[in-house]
Amino acid sequence: MRNGASIAELMLITAGATVAGLLMWEFDIFRDQEFGTPTKMIELDETLILAAFLTVSMLIFCWDRVRTVRKEVARRESSERAYRVLASQDPLTGLANRRQFNEGLAFAVAAPPGGERTHALLMLDLNGFKQINDVYGHNVGDELLVIFAQRLLKAARQGDLVVRLGGDEFALVLLQLAGPEEASTVAMRIIDTLKDPIMIDATHHFVRLGIGICVFPSPGETIDEVVRRADVALYKAKSEKTSAFRFFDDDMDKLVHERDLLEREIRAALSAGTIAPYFQPLTDLNTGKVVGFEALARWTSEILGVIPPDRFLPVAEEAGLLPELTDQLFLKSCKAAITWPVNTTLAFNISPSQLKDERLALRIIGVLGKTGLTPSRLEIEITESALVHDLDAAQRILGSLRESGVRIALDDFGTGYSSLYHLRNFKVDKIKIDRSFVANMGSELESQQIVKALVGLGRGLGITVTAEGVEDDAQARQLQAEGCEQGQGYLFGEAVPADRTQAFFDSQIDQATAVR
Numbered sequence: 001m002r003n004g005a006s007i008a009e010l011m012l013i014t015a016g017a018t019v020a021g022l023l024m025w026e027f028d029i030f031r032d033q034e035f036g037t038p039t040k041m042i043e044l045d046e047t048l049i050l051a052a053f054l055t056v057s058m059l060i061f062c063w064d065r066v067r068t069v070r071k072e073v074a075r076r077e078s079s080e081r082a083y084r085v086l087a088s089q090d091p092l093t094g095l096a097n098r099r100q101f102n103e104g105l106a107f108a109v110a111a112p113p114g115g116e117r118t119h120a121l122l123m124l125d126l127n128g129f130k131q132i133n134d135v136y137g138h139n140v141g142d143e144l145l146v147i148f149a150q151r152l153l154k155a156a157r158q159g160d161l162v163v164r165l166g167g168d169e170f171a172l173v174l175l176q177l178a179g180p181e182e183a184s185t186v187a188m189r190i191i192d193t194l195k196d197p198i199m200i201d202a203t204h205h206f207v208r209l210g211i212g213i214c215v216f217p218s219p220g221e222t223i224d225e226v227v228r229r230a231d232v233a234l235y236k237a238k239s240e241k242t243s244a245f246r247f248f249d250d251d252m253d254k255l256v257h258e259r260d261l262l263e264r265e266i267r268a269a270l271s272a273g274t275i276a277p278y279f280q281p282l283t284d285l286n287t288g289k290v291v292g293f294e295a296l297a298r299w300t301s302e303i304l305g306v307i308p309p310d311r312f313l314p315v316a317e318e319a320g321l322l323p324e325l326t327d328q329l330f331l332k333s334c335k336a337a338i339t340w341p342v343n344t345t346l347a348f349n350i351s352p353s354q355l356k357d358e359r360l361a362l363r364i365i366g367v368l369g370k371t372g373l374t375p376s377r378l379e380i381e382i383t384e385s386a387l388v389h390d391l392d393a394a395q396r397i398l399g400s401l402r403e404s405g406v407r408i409a410l411d412d413f414g415t416g417y418s419s420l421y422h423l424r425n426f427k428v429d430k431i432k433i434d435r436s437f438v439a440n441m442g443s444e445l446e447s448q449q450i451v452k453a454l455v456g457l458g459r460g461l462g463i464t465v466t467a468e469g470v471e472d473d474a475q476a477r478q479l480q481a482e483g484c485e486q487g488q489g490y491l492f493g494e495a496v497p498a499d500r501t502q503a504f505f506d507s508q509i510d511q512a513t514a515v516r
């Protein structure tokens, strides 16, 4: 027999056959009566047996149907339960997912704790996860997330809602805390779990993270507001160099609004093309002649006033506007440079993040072709941190630029943490000694010795050395005596707009004579 339903079917068939047989028999009786043969009487006990048989059959049938229906209901319930778990769980880490987060947070906001107690939302974001994914592949990235999720669960308290929101973003909803300090304790425990590196395939991965905390609910505070506040605090925490947690406060909101305004202003400036390169001369310390200019971005916002590049470049970078800004600045710089004498160079800064852009070299070479600037007149300035971030990409991009004849300069030299390694492994044409060494050369023996050593290093490797931040004659004389070829700084001139660069060539004063 296949299943319970078959028993029922069999009973039904049997019952049906019996009823049919009886009908046939009754039919025979009428036929017999028609032909006048003696009438057969149905015995009473036979009818009762038949009725009992039919009743039992029906009961068995009904019982069997009930059993089948019950089984079906249980099966459906269990698959619904499984579906509910899946729908509220992150499949990779097994933590709660965004859906459960939304439900949990909605519940928490709607149910404020009594007395001094409070709830807290912790938003977490790993630093450098994307890099691990890019370098070691997605499998390693996934494994790292799983291990981190397990550590997170250990750091959380019993009953806390621990969520993976997606990617490397996590959240914790902590209910009924004695006070904000309890949220900091959990945050510190989470940070502590990452003190030990995460080991995958015999490689240690050191992971940092930021935690933004919003203690809630305040009167009238919505779910969106709680999330936004925790995000603002997270943004602040992530700007720290080490793993950190930050509580939301109103000052942060002010900072965020300022940043938003700055971003909007940058967008408007990009549309209007009002961020322009200014040009600071690089001077030959022996002849006093201007050998080139470094393009430095300058911007005066109508609303915010003069904003230094150190301030607007990071915001442009975060907002994904740096490629567009660089393209604008580079085109303007090349257009200015072709008006200078043919042996003068244009130094142009490239930010670390741009060395991941595989099309950068092509774009630069394209603009050189379009404006007619010879590649050997261009010097790309990069800091060492740019090389440290993604060595392979940097090597590819800078390699192809160098093959086209473009020169590469290592900027702020001496402030990075592996200068000599990069000098050996990268073909660079110039080092620029950071202005902090030059500034202290007169007062600190160490700085003086460092400058001396760096000049010697450059000369030994046969590459040009430029000293940055030269502000007085004494510095220029000392640098020249050490054998440094080029100087840049307020002594020789600040950055000026393109239409004022020509003045440097017109009134070339012999700096070498001045220095001597």
Ligand code: C2E
Residues within 6 Å of the ligand: 280, 295, 296, 297, 308, 309, 310, 313, 329, 349, 350, 351, 381, 411, 412, 435, 468, 469, 470, 471, 488, 489, 490, 491, 495
């Ligand atoms: P940097 O490349 O090291 O540029 C030199 C900085 O030192 C400039 O600051 C310049 O104005 C300043 N400086 C020049 N001479 C002296 C001096 O004698 N004394 C002192 N104390 N400072 C001097 P600025 O223009 O504010 O630029 C700051 C940084 O912003 C630059 O540092 C560079 O890293 C970045 N930057 C500027 N323009 C661009 C750009 O177009 N693209 C990129 N990616 N970065 C840029």
Ligand code: CA
Residues within 6 Å of the ligand: 294, 349, 381, 411
């Ligand atoms: Ca520079």
Ligand code: CA
Residues within 6 Å of the ligand: 411, 412, 432, 434, 468
């Ligand atoms: Ca520099």
